[in-house]
Amino acid sequence: MSEELLVTARDNALIDPGLHIWTWEVAMYLFLGGLTAGIMIFAALMVVRHKDEIAPFATTRLAMLAPIVLSLGMTTLFLDLEHKLFVYRFYTSFQLTSPMSWGAWILIVVYPMSILQILSTLRSGYSFLAVFVDRLTIGRLILDWCERYRKEIALTIIPFAVMLGIYTGILLSAFSARPFWNSGVLGILFLVSGMSTAAALVVLLARQRSEKDLFTWIDLVLIVAEIGLVALALISLASGSAQHLEALESVMGGSYTLSFWVLFVGIGLLIPLLLEALEISGVNKSLAMLAPVLVLIGGYALRQVVLDAGQESTWTNYQTQYNSELLQRLQRSD
Amino acid sequence: MRFVMVIDTRTCIGCGDCVVACKTENKVPEGLNRDWVVEATRGTYPDLKTEFRSERCNHCSNPTCVTLCPTGASHLWKDTNIVLVAPEKCTGCKACIAACPYDARLVMHPDGYIDKCTFCHHRVEKGLDPACVSSCPTRCMYFGSIDDPHSEVSQLLKTREHKVLNPETGNDPNVYYLI
Numbered sequence: 001m002s003e004e005l006l007v008t009a010r011d012n013a014l015i016d017p018g019l020h021i022w023t024w025e026v027a028m029y030l031f032l033g034g035l036t037a038g039i040m041i042f043a044a045l046m047v048v049r050h051k052d053e054i055a056p057f058a059t060t061r062l063a064m065l066a067p068i069v070l071s072l073g074m075t076t077l078f079l080d081l082e083h084k085l086f087v088y089r090f091y092t093s094f095q096l097t098s099p100m101s102w103g104a105w106i107l108i109v110v111y112p113m114s115i116l117q118i119l120s121t122l123r124s125g126y127s128f129l130a131v132f133v134d135r136l137t138i139g140r141l142i143l144d145w146c147e148r149y150r151k152e153i154a155l156t157i158i159p160f161a162v163m164l165g166i167y168t169g170i171l172l173s174a175f176s177a178r179p180f181w182n183s184g185v186l187g188i189l190f191l192v193s194g195m196s197t198a199a200a201l202v203v204l205l206a207r208q209r210s211e212k213d214l215f216t217w218i219d220l221v222l223i224v225a226e227i228g229l230v231a232l233a234l235i236s237l238a239s240g241s242a243q244h245l246e247a248l249e250s251v252m253g254g255s256y257t258l259s260f261w262v263l264f265v266g267i268g269l270l271i272p273l274l275l276e277a278l279e280i281s282g283v284n285k286s287l288a289m290l291a292p293v294l295v296l297i298g299g300y301a302l303r304q305v306v307l308d309a310g311q312e313s314t315w316t317n318y319q320t321q322y323n324s325e326l327l328q329r330l331q332r333s334d
Numbered sequence: 335m336r337f338v339m340v341i342d343t344r345t346c347i348g349c350g351d352c353v354v355a356c357k358t359e360n361k362v363p364e365g366l367n368r369d370w371v372v373e374a375t376r377g378t379y380p381d382l383k384t385e386f387r388s389e390r391c392n393h394c395s396n397p398t399c400v401t402l403c404p405t406g407a408s409h410l411w412k413d414t415n416i417v418l419v420a421p422e423k424c425t426g427c428k429a430c431i432a433a434c435p436y437d438a439r440l441v442m443h444p445d446g447y448i449d450k451c452t453f454c455h456h457r458v459e460k461g462l463d464p465a466c467v468s469s470c471p472t473r474c475m476y477f478g479s480i481d482d483p484h485s486e487v488s489q490l491l492k493t494r495e496h497k498v499l500n501p502e503t504g505n506d507p508n509v510y511y512l513i
Contacts, residue, residue, distance in 0.1 A: 001375070001376070001377070001378065002374075002375075002376050003374070003375045003376075004372055004373075004374045005372065005373045005374070005375070006370055006371070006372055006373075007348050007350070007371050007372065007373045007386075008350040008353045008367070008370050008371040009353070009367060009370075010367045010370040011365055011367075012365075012366055012367060012440040012441070013365065013366075013440075013441055013443065014428070014431070014441055015431065015437055015439070015440060015441075016437075019431070019432070019437065021428040021431050021432060021441075022428065022432070080427070080428075081425050081426045081427055081446075082425075082426025082427075082428065082441050082446035082447070082448075083421075083424050083425050083426030083445065083446040083447045083448075084425075084426070084446070086422065086423070086424060086425050086426070086447075087425050089405040089407065089423050089424070089425050090404055090405060090425060092405070092423075093405055093406045093423075095403060095404055095405070095406055097401040097402065098401065098402050098403055098404045098429070099402070100402070100404035100427060100429050101404035101405070103404075104404060174402060175398075175402070175432050175433055176398055176433075176435070176503065176504065177398060177432065177433050177434055177435035177503065178432055241502070243502075310432075311432070314435075314437070315435040315436070315500045315502075315503055316435070316436060316437055316499075316500070318372060
């Protein structure tokens with residue numbers, strides 16, 4: 001036998017008995033951040049490819065959602081901070097080796113870009129809003145400028161949106177102390193998942209048949225790619241060292257097996273893949289709206305499962321004989 | 335300067351005085367601990383081998399908690415390997431906690447910044463040993479610079495068999511255990 005027992009009190013909140021520093025707030029941020037990246041990428045791609053006729057929603061209206069979704073995500077991220085008043089410290093330095101620092105600065109760049117993206121299609125997408133902007137001379141000039149350079153704006157946005165999508169995965173994969181996250185595939189997996197959820201959102205919100213069909217196709221391709229990346233991530237863990245094998249156990253019989261395979265792979269990938277394939281082949285269209293909803297659920301499930309399983313994977317595994325409830329009994333009630 | 339701690343597992347009895355000394359010296363709030371004692375038992379009865387280890391932050395030479403900190407709050411003290419946290423730069427994002435393979439960090443309450451063992455740098459500055467080392471009743475703990483070949487810690491590591499915890503992490507930890 002080999003037993004490592006903590007014999008002095010150690011009950012550090014969020015760390016003992018097992019690491020649980022990040023909960024739904026961070027998972028939600030990773031999900032919404034990826035969704036924002038996908039929204040901006042598709043809105044930009046549709047502009048670049050002149051898809052105004054085939055996909056009017058994605059070309060002219062989708063971009064409006066980017067800052068809204070991103071703000072929601074940043075709100076949940078802020079909720080997670082333990083030392084909230086010092087949040088401005090993200091912007092008093094740049095740490096080259098910290099993906100989180102990169103992320104903080106990427107967000108600062110992405111925000112104004114998404115505003116430019118909205119303005120470049122405001123007149124065609126949100127004419128009722130454009131009327132107000134056009135009343136001011138400066139507003140009219142800005143809209144004119146953004147419209148004239150809408151293709152250039154879109155092309156500039158794409159690399160930054162891709163960075164936003166990838167960074168949420170790199171953020172986790174940089175933690176060598178958490179073997180489950182320690183795979184380079186994670187960045188690309190989160191990017192593809194983010195794009196897939198954005199495509200699903202377009203299918204849900206677009207009204208035109210041609211647009212729904214186009215994005216169902218796009219989503220189908222992305223889901224196939226995502227399945228491949230999930231397989232690669234698992235293979236990478238399965239061919240790793242003892243710590244990686246132990247980490248893999250958490251989704252291969254361990255505590256996250258059910259949520260990983262049923263919620264993420266089953267409900268989030270395979271069922272929507274099947275439904276979308278049936279829809280495209282024209283066999284069954286009655287459940288067409290279910291697929292995008294499942295994709296969105298799956299996108300969140302991926303972040304939550306990866307976040308939880310990663311925190312469970314560790315280098316140190318102490319059992320503790322310390323019962324924190326005993327401390328409460330020692331406290332006098334005076 | 336590279337500071338190391340050397341702990342003799344052959345004379346440690348697991349009394350936990352180091353833990354009490356740390357809490358007293360550094361006023362660590364109730365329920366939180368910067369150091370702890372592990373009793374590791376290996377073998378099959380009746381051939382059992384027990385080892386006591388007083389553990390804390392390893393003040394690694396490759397501190398992943400410092401490299402991954404987004405604000406520079408986690409930093410090295412002067413030109414040493416002593417890892418400190420500057421509370422006024424810390425957002426409480428907890429990246430450093432996830433980055434530590436030894437789970438040696440904690441969230442300070444009620445404030446919310448991240449806290450950890452400091453190797454009692456405020457004592458080291460005055461030429462004193464960390465509180466845990468100076469209070470050890472069996473004198474099984476040693477502290478000093480490994481850069482000085484004549485220091486007690488250098489001599490011990492030259493003459494005694496020793497190990498560090500999970501060297502496979504690549505963090506290059508600086509708390510040594512004599513075995």
